[in-house]
Amino acid sequence: MISISLQGLRKGQCLSDIWVYQYKQGGIFLIPKSVIKRIEAICRNFLWDGSSEYHKVPLVAWETVTLPKNEGGLGIKRALTWNYATIGKLVDWVYTKSDRLWIKWVHQLYIKDKDWHNYSPPSDAAWAWKNICKIKEMIKNGYVANTWILNTKGYTVSSGYEWLRHKQPQQHWTPMIWSNWNIPKHAIITWISMHKGLKVKEKLFRLGCCTDDGCIICDREVETQAHLFFDCPYINQVLQLLEQWCGFRIHVSMLGGLQNAKNCLKQQVHYLLWNALYYHVWSQRNAARIQSVLIRPQKLAEMIKDEVCRRIKVTMGRSPSRNDSTWLRKWGL
Structure with missing residues (x-):
């Protein structure tokens, strides 16, 4: 376990160490969009050609492929939406004030006595924190009294993904x-x-x-x-x-x-x-x-x-x- 002093941290300082710690604890970290686009491109190319490179127009749009089967897709998950739903777990930890070092740090350094539900990050906040707050805005309507309403057991990545994805009507066929x-x-x-x-x-x-x-x-x-x-x-x-x-x-x-x-x-x-x-x-x-x-x-x-x-x-x-x-x-x- 990485030991980090809460008193010695300044905004942005040792942020990489905190994300390493967070990764070891729960495997949760922000993936740059460029990396996610490349991952999805490889998946899409492999689906249609069996290799990582494919230079033809796909037979079915990727937005359709990534729908659940009952909505006409193949049930493949969107990497970007799944990453957002995964980061939503960090948002949930802040909502529930989970007993974790990182949560204590952001409450002391950023949130302090403010209401997390309506919180906006300061302009000089770290890039990672701004992105977490951005994802919080995407899912905050799923919380009532700091409780996730889509699942009785609390927030899960799967329920967060369902909240974030664009749903389509079910197909009879x-x-x-x-x-x-x-x-x-x-x-x-x-x-x-x-x-x-x-x-x-x-x-x-x-x-x-x-x-x-x-x-x-x-x-x-x-x-x-x-x-x-x-x-x-x-x-x-x-x-x-x-x-x-x-x-x-x-x-x-x-x-x-x-x-x-x-x-x-x-x-x-x-x-x-x-x-x-x-x-x-x-x-x-x-x-x-x-x-x-x-x-x-x-x-x-x-x-x-x-x-x-x-x-x-x-x-x-x-x-x-x-x-x-x-x-x-x-x-x-």
Whole structure:
């Protein structure tokens, strides 16, 4: 432990020693914005390219990626907001007058007998203290009578992050994508499509990256996401084959997904089929564009069936009910 005399400290003096002490005690320290921006850039680049460097436009904005899954994001936390929420712990210690050396120091040197809730730092205060006071202004409305109102156990970094982040409405389609039954690579393609991030020809043509915007598969209409996944004759043939096999209608549209499920198993299988269909249709579209190869709808339907059956066997941990067993036997499971 670092020993610091309260009487010998002046404004800004030994501040670095205090932050070293604070870091050892709780791992809390201010990170410069330039460092945080670089950290987020590395995370963003790794997400889209698997490396620290990526020079293309991301498929989905980082502001969307960092939303919780039920709000349409991937649940990745914003580094800057998380750092602010972490520093909020220092603010809370001042509110609660925690029995810590650093808290005693700021009360004696800065706050003295002033009201911390309405406190403003002096112009000659240290940089670190001014930033702590800035973060205090961000979260102070979450305190009533010096008590954090979002959590009965007091301030936590998680609750501070929830207070600071910009919340968005919950999306009705997220349970269909993030079901534990879905194969992750299928789910991520469907998620990108929900944010209109797939590079269909309509978008590429608008950016001047290709000479026409016609559908690669059917060559009848403009290749938009709506056409590719809802209207293209190719996907409709695959859909008909899969529906004949599973015995219920597969809604490619997001709006009808939950209406098919008579029980939990059928609901999960519906989600599984639906995401697999999105993934494989997009894969076939890319194969047609890059390799000029497109397999028959019957073969694609068989590929999806096999993949779904394997996933069901791996994921279904408990013994199915009698009705579910009868239903699964029709599928050969």
